[in-house]
Amino acid sequence: MKQDSILLFFCLLAITATIVFVWVFRSSIKAEERTPGIKNALQKRFWFLLILVVVFGIFASVTLPKSPYFAFAEEVPAKVIHVAALQFSFFLSEKSIDPKSPSGDNIELPLNKVVEFRVTSLDVNHGFAIYNPQMRIVTQTQAMPGYINRLRYKFTKPGIYHVLCLEYCGVGHPVMQTTFIVK
Amino acid sequence: MESLKLKKITALWVITILVLFLAAIVLGILMRLNQAEVINQEPLTFYTNMTTHGLTMIGIWFVAGMAAVNYLLQRYVKTSYTANLFAFILTVLGVVLLWLCTYLGKFNTGWTFLYPLPFKDLGAAPWATPLFLVALTILGLGWLVWSVSMMAKILQRYTLAQAFAWQHLSKQPKSETPPFILITMITLVGVIAALIAAVIVIVLFFAEYFSKGSFVNDALLMKNLIYFFGHTIANEMLYLGVAVIYEIFGELSGRPKWKTTWYVSLAWNSALIFILTAFFHHLYMDFVQPEGLQIIGQLASYLASLPSVAVTVFSIIVAIYGVRIQWSITNCLFFLGVIGWVIGGLGAVIDATISNNIVLHNTLWVPAHFHTYNAMGNVLFSLGFFYWFTTQHVSKLVISKLTKFALIVLIISGIGFLMAFYIGGADSIPRRYSTYPEALTTGPALARMGAYFACLYLLVILMFFYNIAKRCFAILSAPSSSVGA
Amino acid sequence: MLRHFICTLFFSWSLIVFGYGAPANLDEEQNIYAQIYNAPIKLSPTQAQVSLADIYNRKPMLLAFVFTRCTGVCSPFLLQLNETLRQISGKYLYQVVVLSFDPRDDVEAMQSLSTRLHLEKSTQWIFATTDSITALNLSLGFDPIWDSSTNQFDHEALLVGVNTQGYITKKLLGIRGDLELRQMLASINNAYIPSYRLPADNDLFSCFTYDPTTGKNIPNLGLLIIALPALVSFLLLVCIAFFSRNKAAKWTE
Ligand code: HEM
Numbered sequence: 040m041k042q043d044s045i046l047l048f049f050c051l052l053a054i055t056a057t058i059v060f061v062w063v064f065r066s067s068i069k070a071e072e073r074t075p076g077i078k079n080a081l082q083k084r085f086w087f088l089l090i091l092v093v094v095f096g097i098f099a100s101v102t103l104p105k106s107p108y109f110a111f112a113e114e115v116p117a118k119v120i121h122v123a124a125l126q127f128s129f130f131l132s133e134k135s136i137d138p139k140s141p142s143g144d145n146i147e148l149p150l151n152k153v154v155e156f157r158v159t160s161l162d163v164n165h166g167f168a169i170y171n172p173q174m175r176i177v178t179q180t181q182a183m184p185g186y187i188n189r190l191r192y193k194f195t196k197p198g199i200y201h202v203l204c205l206e207y208c209g210v211g212h213p214v215m216q217t218t219f220i221v222k
Numbered sequence: 223m224e225s226l227k228l229k230k231i232t233a234l235w236v237i238t239i240l241v242l243f244l245a246a247i248v249l250g251i252l253m254r255l256n257q258a259e260v261i262n263q264e265p266l267t268f269y270t271n272m273t274t275h276g277l278t279m280i281g282i283w284f285v286a287g288m289a290a291v292n293y294l295l296q297r298y299v300k301t302s303y304t305a306n307l308f309a310f311i312l313t314v315l316g317v318v319l320l321w322l323c324t325y326l327g328k329f330n331t332g333w334t335f336l337y338p339l340p341f342k343d344l345g346a347a348p349w350a351t352p353l354f355l356v357a358l359t360i361l362g363l364g365w366l367v368w369s370v371s372m373m374a375k376i377l378q379r380y381t382l383a384q385a386f387a388w389q390h391l392s393k394q395p396k397s398e399t400p401p402f403i404l405i406t407m408i409t410l411v412g413v414i415a416a417l418i419a420a421v422i423v424i425v426l427f428f429a430e431y432f433s434k435g436s437f438v439n440d441a442l443l444m445k446n447l448i449y450f451f452g453h454t455i456a457n458e459m460l461y462l463g464v465a466v467i468y469e470i471f472g473e474l475s476g477r478p479k480w481k482t483t484w485y486v487s488l489a490w491n492s493a494l495i496f497i498l499t500a501f502f503h504h505l506y507m508d509f510v511q512p513e514g515l516q517i518i519g520q521l522a523s524y525l526a527s528l529p530s531v532a533v534t535v536f537s538i539i540v541a542i543y544g545v546r547i548q549w550s551i552t553n554c555l556f557f558l559g560v561i562g563w564v565i566g567g568l569g570a571v572i573d574a575t576i577s578n579n580i581v582l583h584n585t586l587w588v589p590a591h592f593h594t595y596n597a598m599g600n601v602l603f604s605l606g607f608f609y610w611f612t613t614q615h616v617s618k619l620v621i622s623k624l625t626k627f628a629l630i631v632l633i634i635s636g637i638g639f640l641m642a643f644y645i646g647g648a649d650s651i652p653r654r655y656s657t658y659p660e661a662l663t664t665g666p667a668l669a670r671m672g673a674y675f676a677c678l679y680l681l682v683i684l685m686f687f688y689n690i691a692k693r694c695f696a697i698l699s700a701p702s703s704s705v706g707a
Numbered sequence: 708m709l710r711h712f713i714c715t716l717f718f719s720w721s722l723i724v725f726g727y728g729a730p731a732n733l734d735e736e737q738n739i740y741a742q743i744y745n746a747p748i749k750l751s752p753t754q755a756q757v758s759l760a761d762i763y764n765r766k767p768m769l770l771a772f773v774f775t776r777c778t779g780v781c782s783p784f785l786l787q788l789n790e791t792l793r794q795i796s797g798k799y800l801y802q803v804v805v806l807s808f809d810p811r812d813d814v815e816a817m818q819s820l821s822t823r824l825h826l827e828k829s830t831q832w833i834f835a836t837t838d839s840i841t842a843l844n845l846s847l848g849f850d851p852i853w854d855s856s857t858n859q860f861d862h863e864a865l866l867v868g869v870n871t872q873g874y875i876t877k878k879l880l881g882i883r884g885d886l887e888l889r890q891m892l893a894s895i896n897n898a899y900i901p902s903y904r905l906p907a908d909n910d911l912f913s914c915f916t917y918d919p920t921t922g923k924n925i926p927n928l929g930l931l932i933i934a935l936p937a938l939v940s941f942l943l944l945v946c947i948a949f950f951s952r953n954k955a956a957k958w959t960e
């Protein structure tokens with residue numbers, strides 16, 4: 040899963056940073072009474088700054104194209120699912136949802152085909168996060184009143200998917216969820 | 223050098239902050255215990271606790287930074303005692319009203335009070351939302367007056383160009399701007415911008431409230447404004463802490479004071495712009511926000527970390543590496559805080575990357591990284607300052623065996639408490655859940671681990687509290703002549 | 708300082724006074740990405756019938772529904788559509804098919820309609836009738852109601868965007884502005900817009916509108932409000948600096 044590699048990456052970075060700091064700290068503890076410390080510190084700091092800018096530049100140019108906003112933009116979705124979030128439930132339907140009397144259906148989605156969710160909220164801000172059968176987030180968007188967010192995704196594993204609300208929406212927030220089937 | 227009056231009001235700030243800190247930590251532990259299903263609170267209780275915890279923590283560590291900067295600013299310019307006192311009174315009043323709102327009125331929107339949640343059925347008293355807005359107004363007013371007054375005092379002594387160290391961009395600067403002044407100025411501008419955003423938000427909320435439904439606000443606009451305020455203020459309070467480190471770290475270690483160079487000036491000046499646009503990263507999952515702003519959000523989030531990390535952290539390393547310095551408790555706390563700050567920053571940069579945010583947004587990864595640079599970063603900066611402030615003497619800050627032990631416990635508790643959050647985030651466990659749905663199997667166990675380690679953290683803070691508060695009371699009760707010796 | 712505050716407050720207020728409401732028209736969300744019914748249509752009295760697919764396979768299509776005896780929305784709808792499309796000089800391909808949903812209309816009536824609109828020579832515009840209007844309406848969720856007392860259909864102006872594969876990509880009800888029309892042009896050309904606002908009568912307060920023809924976001928007043936905190940604080944800074952200038956001059960070191 041993507042999340043595992045993120046956690047691993049973070050831990051590696053954190054450990055590296057800690058090692059550097061500990062090493063610096065020990066060098067201070069062990070140092071003789073009168074030593075000058077780092078030479079040409081100002082210059083070294085400048086280079087350090089420059090290297091960081093370059094690293095960030097590379098990181099940004101690698102990750103930015105992977106942003107989700109235009110995922111599957113070229114394709115015509117096989118299905119569009121309308122989503123209306125409401126304190127404290129989700130309505131999913133293949134037809135558009137009447138805000139005055141919202142209702143939903145049981146949803147079954149095709150495997151390996153692009154599906155589009157049109158997500159909105161009928162009251163406050165909500166989240167719309169799709170969890171795979173192993174309960175890891177695979178994709179998400181926000182449900183904002185007055186706006187429709189289009190979220191496209193291609194499911195590659197069959198099973199029961201959960202939808203959880205990921206924006207605090209009141210005391211029922213943690214029970215706000217629904218499921219759909221992919222097969 | 224520092225006047226007695228200033229010293230007393232600063233001591234008052236310190237005690238108030240620490241008392242509220244202890245209370246808010248207890249709330250935090252209660253939340254974790256509830257998520258662990260060790261205790262069983264009503265969701266409403268959990269969410270009022272959560273709202274109180276968040277608001278209180280942000281409030282106190284912001285004013286902690288402000289009070290410290292105000293105190294040290296006295297070395298360069300004469301600051302206004304009245305503004306300081308005014309801010310203190312309004313802060314206390316505002317916090318009391320906030321607690322009334324949450325505990326009597328059951329106000330529970332979370333500290334970000336996203337529109338239109340405060341107007342919907344919250345299970346709260348009908349007066350809770352207007353009172354909340356009034357409390358925010360009071361806090362905002364107090365802080366705005368305070369920061370504008372500090373800024374005005376700086377600009378009475380330094381020209382605009384000098385205050386921003388622009389002369390350092392030329393080959394031979396004629397005068398030197400101390401880094402402390404530079405960072406304070408940059409930070410104050412950001413603070414004022416954040417507070418003005420808050421003013422606009424409050425006006426829009428009130429307008430809708432009084433119009434009784436004849437017009438409504440735009441949810442996207444309100445979300446942008448709220449995060450402009452919320453993100454920026456939470457970010458700036460770290461920079462206040464950094465300014466303090468710049469000012470006294472060298473002094474405490476018996477090393478030369480840090481200097482402003484052309485790239486230090488450049489880095490901080492550009493940071494101002496980045497800090498004011500980084501808040502867009504809170505809206506990554508709002509696809510309604512134009513893509514351009516999302517990309518600005520990611521780049522600004524990366525770049526905002528440069529002056530802090532590359533300049534500040536490197537300066538600290540230079541001050542220490544291979545040099546025998548005196549390791550006082552203040553130095554140690556600063557050093558530890560910088561480590562926490564860097565690690566939290568790494569977590570933040572990972573989350574501020576849009577392609578990661580899609581699986582991390584509003585999971586426990588978010589409290590994970592901001593608690594890292596707050597509870598193990600900014601808090602330690604402020605505690606370090608509190609220690610130094612209450613003794614004003616390096617020799618009195620030497621580390622005893624007990625303190626060494628306490629610091630080690632602090633590190634262990636921090637790692638345990640935070641790892642529970644990070645692992646939860648990677649496990650897709652949502653933030654702000656009073657209890658976890660059954661399907662999220664690791665949630666409760668991680669919460670228990672977090673709660674227990676947080677208790678250890680609380681113990682260490684209690685010890686620090688005892689040491690610091692004792693001396694603060696001494697300052698408060700001291701007659702005018704004996705203080706400042 | 709106070710003055711800026713008052714300005715900010717006033718500015719925000721003056722915007723508020725206009726206010727806006729957002730009655731969402733979710734009918735437009737019906738039948739999106741459904742296949743349009745491939746109706747046989749008649750373009751001229753002389754030619755044989757062709758299928759709708761023959762038309763939209765060639766080029767993405769805007770399908771407008773009217774009837775020639777309409778005394779209401781139909782002709783302003785077409786005039787406005789023509790006018791707006793002419794103003795939009797974008798990169799997107801399109802053709803407009805005007806189809807009658809009134810069984811009483813024949814091809815001649817439609818042709819005289821095109822002449823009235825001076826569109827008879829246009830290659831972009833096609834006027835047609837069909838004998839399968841019920842099936843077509845069903846595939847679109849369009850439901851005009853015959854009112855025998857007025858001898859008119861009770862209906863809304865409907866514009867349907869169809870891409871070259873025959874999928875309905877967007878629907879617009881009523882006479883709508885050029886921005887939404889641009890969005891429709893983008894959508895029939897399969898350009899993806901990650902999000903859009905629900906139709907609102909007055910979106911003075913919103914932050915952005917996406918313009919698909921240029922691919923840029925047009926800032927609305929709301930965006931100005933987002934920038935306001937930064938602008939006001941910079942202004943404040945300059946003012947403070949200005950008023951403190953005299954004292955600063957005394958500083959020597
Ligand atoms: C050891 C001390 C602390 C403990 C045990 C603690 C615990 C918690 C917990 C359990 C949450 C809720 C997490 C969730 O969303 O599920 C939380 C949220 C939060 N904490 Fe802490 N925390 C501590 C220190 C701090 C500090 C020092 C700050 C300083 C800024 C802070 C600021 C916040 C904020 C802003 C929130 C978000 C509240 C919201 O979601 O509205 N916390 N904390």
Ligand SMILES: [Cu+2]
Pocket residue numbers: 165166204205206207208209211212213215
């Ligand atoms: Cu929710």
